[in-house]
Amino acid sequence: MKKKALALLSGGLDSTLAVKVMLEQGIDVEALNFTSPFCTCTGKNAGCKSEAVRVAEEFGIPIKVMHKGVDYLEVVRNPRHGHGKGMNPCIDCRIFLLRKAREYMATSGADFVITGEVLGQRPMSQRRDTLRVIERESGLEGLLLRPLSAQHFAPTIPEQNGWVDREKLLAIQGRSRKVQMQLAEDLDVKNYPCPAGGCLLTEVSFVSKVRDVFDHSDELNLRDFRLLKVGRHFRVGERTKVLVGRNEAENNLLGQAMQQGEAAIRWMEGSSPTAVVMGILSEELLETAVRLLLRYTKAEPGQSCSVSVAIDGHERQLVVDNTFSDPDIERFRV
Known part of the structure; x- marks a missing residue:
């Protein structure tokens, strides 16, 4: 019986490649995309949502778009693992997304979750120690596969059980995207957007606006944060x-x-x-x-x-x- 992966797909290069690597191994994939009022993606006609939908259509896989709600705003306001240089709760944000993915696994019938995370690429959330914390606190220990850096980590359940071939997974590390770009060429992945989108919460000039809403609101609502742009x-x-x-x-x-x-x-x-x-x-x-x-x-x-x-x-x-x-x-x- 074919196994199924639930992929966190932003539409950027890394998550697109992670999906392609799984498809190349014959794994069924369903994509999960999260929208945020703090995303800086501004594609020609829309943002990350449209890029993710385009990628899913190109690969012929289903996609579900989820909106980060008021519960996510509380994560931004008071993250357990702290903020980055701005007001970005990168570690808690990943945990939040992966918990949502774990909850959706039963509905989708997925056997495991994949992401486009690359060891050492992002200074706060993609260090080896924080990647372990994210996996543990999301409740996905053993079921979270990062195809682009898998060979830097202990084998996951999908690898141990032979659902995926570990030898065909990657060992990418660091901030350079040269390996990913070459992989995209090798796998015939075209028309990908700029390698990574961004988060306004990392921009110090934007933080004052976010804090102002938190400090002067009796009740949080997404509209106030969407209008910050x-x-x-x-x-x-x-x-x-x-x-x-x-x-x-x-x-x-x-x-x-x-x-x-x-x-x-x-x-x-x-x-x-x-x-x-x-x-x-x-x-x-x-x-x-x-x-x-x-x-x-x-x-x-x-x-x-x-x-x-x-x-x-x-x-x-x-x-x-x-x-x-x-x-x-x-x-x-x-």
Whole structure:
């Protein structure tokens, strides 16, 4: 009876090769892809999800896309194994994903799990000691196969039982991708994306935005984190935030993301970005939001400006003087 592997497939080079190596050995493979509000992948038409789906279709294997939910946000906020240089919980993130994979194994009928991890490639989560911790705490001891580096580790159950041929597994190590690129050529894997995507949680400049949401939210929700990649962000009150679009596409995204009780602001006398005010609204906070918005219009300094404020389909007009300077703006910037 053919054995089946459940593959964590990001759509990047390493996970794609891991799947191909298994298929070459006659193993049935089902792919599992996780989406995150912190992914930097921006393929031509979409991100990692689309790359993973494309790879699965090209290989003729089924794929299930899962969304990292609020439980993942709690991992980001308080990881057991700590953060990296930014707010990246790399070890806990891998454990989280593999636990989800283990839970899905029964549904998929998979016998073991594979990943594209390479020993020594990532400084936090792919050291030998942390790879052991990840395997143990995910509950996949013996059932987690890393085809690209398998020969650096003790044989797993799939190897011991002869489900896969250990001699045909790889011994890749380190950060260089030259071996993977040659392997892709040898296995006729084409049109792969850049070798690895990225995580915004590793970018120190992005961390302040993430911490701001954690520090000023009564209840966590994914939308607030997805919007961290959209627009300019300003904290004007303990529970009030202003987002100002940088272009028409962002203006549209902000408009689509609005929820009940939030305000959309536009300057009525000329070209204007959209500003969305989220959280607790008051006249004072709305006027602050308007002054922030006006700084990104062609309104003259000190000009008295008419601004449209729309809340839940009801629109009214505010007249506010354009008085904020650049230092004023920076006091509120997240």
